[in-house]
Amino acid sequence: xxxxxxxxxxxxxxxxxxxxxxxxxxxxxxxxxxxxxxxxxxxxxxxxxxxxxxxxxxxxxxxxxxxxxxxxxxxxxxxxxxxxxxxxxxxxxxxxxxxxxxxxxxxxxxxxxxxxxxxxxxxxxxxxxxxxxxxxxxxxxxxxxxxxxxxxxxxxxxxxxxxxxxxxxxxxxxxxxxxxxxxxxxxxxxxxxxxxxxxxxxxxxxxxxxxxxxxxxxxxxxxxxxxxxxxxxxxxxxxxxxxxxxxxxxxxxxxxxxxxxxxxxxxxxxxxxxxxxxxxxxxxxxxxxxxxxxxxxxxxxxxxxxxxxxxxxxxxxxxxxxxxxxxxxxxxxxxxxxxxxxxxxxxxxxxxxxxxxxxxxxxxxxxxxxxxxxxxxxxxxxxxxxxxxxxxxxxxxxxxxxxxxxxxxxxxxxxxxxxxxxxxxxxxxxxxxxxxxxxxxxxxxxxxxxxxxxxxxxxxxxxxxxxxxxxxxxxxxxxxxxxxxxxxxxxxxxx
Numbered sequence: 001x002x003x004x005x006x007x008x009x010x011x012x013x014x015x016x017x018x019x020x021x022x023x024x025x026x027x028x029x030x031x032x033x034x035x036x037x038x039x040x041x042x043x044x045x046x047x048x049x050x051x052x053x054x055x056x057x058x059x060x061x062x063x064x065x066x067x068x069x070x071x072x073x074x075x076x077x078x079x080x081x082x083x084x085x086x087x088x089x090x091x092x093x094x095x096x097x098x099x100x101x102x103x104x105x106x107x108x109x110x111x112x113x114x115x116x117x118x119x120x121x122x123x124x125x126x127x128x129x130x131x132x133x134x135x136x137x138x139x140x141x142x143x144x145x146x147x148x149x150x151x152x153x154x155x156x157x158x159x160x161x162x163x164x165x166x167x168x169x170x171x172x173x174x175x176x177x178x179x180x181x182x183x184x185x186x187x188x189x190x191x192x193x194x195x196x197x198x199x200x201x202x203x204x205x206x207x208x209x210x211x212x213x214x215x216x217x218x219x220x221x222x223x224x225x226x227x228x229x230x231x232x233x234x235x236x237x238x239x240x241x242x243x244x245x246x247x248x249x250x251x252x253x254x255x256x257x258x259x260x261x262x263x264x265x266x267x268x269x270x271x272x273x274x275x276x277x278x279x280x281x282x283x284x285x286x287x288x289x290x291x292x293x294x295x296x297x298x299x300x301x302x303x304x305x306x307x308x309x310x311x312x313x314x315x316x317x318x319x320x321x322x323x324x325x326x327x328x329x330x331x332x333x334x335x336x337x338x339x340x341x342x343x344x345x346x347x348x349x350x351x352x353x354x355x356x357x358x359x360x361x362x363x364x365x366x367x368x369x370x371x372x373x374x375x376x377x378x379x380x381x382x383x384x385x386x387x388x389x390x391x392x393x394x395x396x397x398x399x400x401x402x403x404x405x406x407x408x409x410x411x412x413x414x415x416x417x418x419x420x421x422x423x424x425x426x427x428x429x430x431x432x433x434x435x436x437x438x439x440x441x442x443x444x445x446x447x448x449x450x451x452x453x454x455x456x457x458x459x460x461x462x463x464x465x466x467x468x469x470x471x472x473x474x475x476x477x478x479x480x481x482x483x484x485x486x487x488x489x490x491x492x493x494x495x
């Protein structure tokens with residue numbers, strides 16, 4: 001082989017390989033490129049060195065973590081138990097003598113000695129509370145904090161999922177048999193749903209719920225949804241109309257519906273939703289009662305109650321406008337105003353038509369250290385259309401969901417309902433925040449009878465479970481002059 005051919009071969013060996021991007025070693029096996037005068041880099045050689053370096057780092061990290069954990073455990077034991085015996089017997093005298101001989105006799109030394117002795121006297125008192133509270137703290141962390149953190153983490157992983165998700169649902173009501181159901185959701189379980197979603201739940205003849213939805217995202221600002229639903233509840237309460245004393249009776253409420261809704265987002269702050277469809281509503285005395293429960297017909301004159309004891313078809317049309325000024329993070333300041341209007345036109349039968357309207361405003365204001373004060377003002381009213389009466393189940397009612405907490409749903413109902421709520425929220429741990437609330441509300445028969453007296457109040461507290469950008473659900477304990485109740489709220493029941 002000629003000298004020129006040999007030089008060409010050597011230059012090709014020294015060039016980078018385009019297929020793998022690695023440099024080949026010269027023929028003599030050294031890392032020195034005689035042509036360019038630079039040190040060539042072999043990826044295999046470099047990867048081997050990096051692997052050896054990583055193994056050394058991991059071993060060093062393991063040793064460091066083990067040493068740090070052992071040192072921390074030893075220091076914890078010393079801090080907890082040694083001070084308890086520092087002032088007793090020879091140990092306390094030896095410690096005091098050591099400080100006295102080590103410090104010069106100056107004013108600064110005397111001041112420092114006083115601080116040391118004061119700290120030694122105060123620390124033994126802290127040993128007993130730490131020891132006594134250690135086991136309860138571990139129990140709360142293992143059985144309360146840890147499950148909630150894992151639940152929030154699991155829900156966070158479901159956000160934005162594109163596949164169908166199945167879940168099991170259970171509804172438990174005090175004094176009634178539980179309902180068990182299964183659901184399927186397309187999209188996010190707690191976020192923006194798209195595609196197919198369904199839920200079926202059964203708890204006896206008077207507790208049934210079946211729902212089927214399909215949503216299309218027409219474009220980023222338009223959304224179309226078709227829905228069909230059947231539900232029957234046999235635990236509905238009726239105490240009368242107006243600000244009446246406690247007089248509990250039970251009835252069932254049955255509803256079938258098929259409707260379509262169209263949503264338009266003009267911006268992040270403004271949204272408009274139009275809904276129209278068919279509904280069939282029926283009511284009557286409940287047959288699923290306890291020993292002390294009584295039906296509506298046993299206490300009240302059911303013949304004089306408009307809409308009771310029969311089924312009625314309606315064509316329902318609704319329009320809702322939402323104006324929202326708030327950060328994506330739910331603990332940041334913000335304001336939200338929602339206006340709704342509904343018309344219920346009776347089709348056939350003897351029922352009357354009605355119109356229902358409502359206005360709601362909610363605000364959030366940060367105080368300090370992620371503490372937030374929130375408020376909500378709500379007003380709702382209903383009126384009849386035509387000469388027929390207004391069905392009693394279309395009257396605004398207090399105690400529904402998160403409205404006037406501490407009272408059962410349907411405790412008060414009339415043509416007008418007003419509510420004011422305030423909450424104080426603070427972070428408890430990652431994924432949860434504590435809440436204290438106070439609600440006042442009242443129903444009225446007409447605008448002319450609005451008054452500041454006779455309002456009903458409820459108060460309590462609880463936990464709100466959330467991700468960084470979305471509130472999932474809340475567990476709350478509420479108290480009112482008429483009793484207490486445990487609430488599990490989600491969706492539109494929270495603000």
